[in-house]
Amino acid sequence: QQQVKQSPQSLIVQKGGISIINCAYENTAFDYFPWYQQFPGKGPALLIAIRPDVSEKKEGRFTISFNKSAKQFSLHIMDSQPGDSATYFCAASSGGSNYKLTFGKGTLLTVNP
Amino acid sequence: DAGITQSPRYKITETGRQVTLMCHQTWSHSYMFWYRQDLGHGLRLIYYSAAADITDKGEVPDGYVVSRSKTENFPLTLESATRSQTSVYFCATRHRGTDTQYFGPGTRLTVL
Numbered sequence: 001q002q003q004v005k006q007s008p009q010s011l012i013v014q015k016g017g018i019s020i021i022n023c024a025y026e027n028t029a030f031d032y033f034p035w036y037q038q039f040p041g042k043g044p045a046l047l048i049a050i051r052p053d054v055s056e057k058k059e060g061r062f063t064i065s066f067n068k069s070a071k072q073f074s075l076h077i078m079d080s081q082p083g084d085s086a087t088y089f090c091a092a093s094s095g096g097s098n099y100k101l102t103f104g105k106g107t108l109l110t111v112n113p
Numbered sequence: 114d115a116g117i118t119q120s121p122r123y124k125i126t127e128t129g130r131q132v133t134l135m136c137h138q139t140w141s142h143s144y145m146f147w148y149r150q151d152l153g154h155g156l157r158l159i160y161y162s163a164a165a166d167i168t169d170k171g172e173v174p175d176g177y178v179v180s181r182s183k184t185e186n187f188p189l190t191l192e193s194a195t196r197s198q199t200s201v202y203f204c205a206t207r208h209r210g211t212d213t214q215y216f217g218p219g220t221r222l223t224v225l
Contacts, residue, residue, distance in 0.1 A: 006155075032212050043117075043203050043216030044156070089155060099207065100146075100171065101214060105155040 003027050004092050006104025013111050019077040021107045023090035026071065030092040032099060035064065035075050038087045038106075047088070048075070080111045116140065117217035119204050125223045126194050134189045134220050136204030143209035145187040147171075147179065149200040150219075156203065162187055194224045 005024045013019045025033075034049035050057045050064040050073065057064045063076040077084055090104040120135045136145065147159040148171075158171030160179040168179050176198060178190045191198055204217040 034212070034214075036216075041219075043205075043218050045216065046213050049212060099144075099212060099214075100158055100161060101156075102158075102172075103156040105153060 003102045004090060004104045006090050006107060008107060009105070010108040011110070013080045013109065015080065015082060015111055015113050017080050017111075019080045019084070019109055019111070020074060021088055021090070021109070022072065022074045023092075023104050024070075024072045025092050027092070027094070027102075028071070029094040030102075031095060032093045033064070033066065033073050034091050034101070035062075036089045036091060036103075038089065044089060077109075080109075082111045082113050085109055085111050117204060117206060117215060119202075119217040119220050121220060122218065123221050125225065127225050128194060128196060130194050132191045132194055132222070134191075134202055134204075134222070136187045136189070136217060138185050138187075138204075138206050140206060140208070140215075141184055142206035142215075143184075144207040144214075145181065146205040146207070146214065147177070147187070147189045148203045148205065148216075149173065149198075150203060151200050159189065159202075191222075194222075196224050198222065199224045 035047045036044035037047040038044040048059050048062050061078045066073045088107045091101040093099045093101045118137045126132045146161040148156040150156050157173045162168045162181045202220045205214045207214045
């Protein structure tokens with residue numbers, strides 16, 4: 001049972017464009033939604049995270065949009081750069097489960113120069 | 114500050130052999146986690162630990178054993194390796210009272 005569904009599997013964007021990755025979840029107990037960035041040969045690293053009490057969070061070029069009623073959240077990368085080329089994972093967790101993360105399957109982002 | 118180290122970084126073993134992957138942290142974070150990463154599956158939780166001597170199963174625990182006698186170490190043992198356990202294994206930590214999980218560099222395990 002996949003509790004966090006992520007799309008698309010892969011994404012190609014031109015430099016300067018907007019990259020959008022979407023996730024949907026099923027468990028209404030989830031109350032923490034992070035995005036992780038992973039470069040080849042490295043471990044995932046936290047990029048940005050949101051809690052359901054806000055609908056949007058922005059950090060630099062990265063923005064999370066959150067829709068509680070639709071049980072969806074998305075990552076927007078503005079002015080995408082070749083250095084943003086990586087695999088991105090959405091995840092979700094709840095305090096009731098010791099904040100164990102349930103991950104989406106990942107999106108491979110390629111930003112062409 | 115080393116943070117999280119995993120050893121070995123690469124391991125090739127044969128079916129049926131026992132292999133132990135090590136995870137060491139220098140932060141004294143309460144929580145430690147083991148994930149496996151496979152193409153098409155993302156990251157799946159194998160086991161986690163809330164403190165020394167406290168461990169619990171994750172999503173895919175079969176075929177794995179963990180222990181945590183010291184806060185800083187969280188070894189993962191494959192008692193009898195199978196080809197389906199070929200994967201990249203990541204250790205992660207989280208400090209009690211915070212949200213962020215920090216991941217180690219990973220161990221690439223190949224079972225022949």
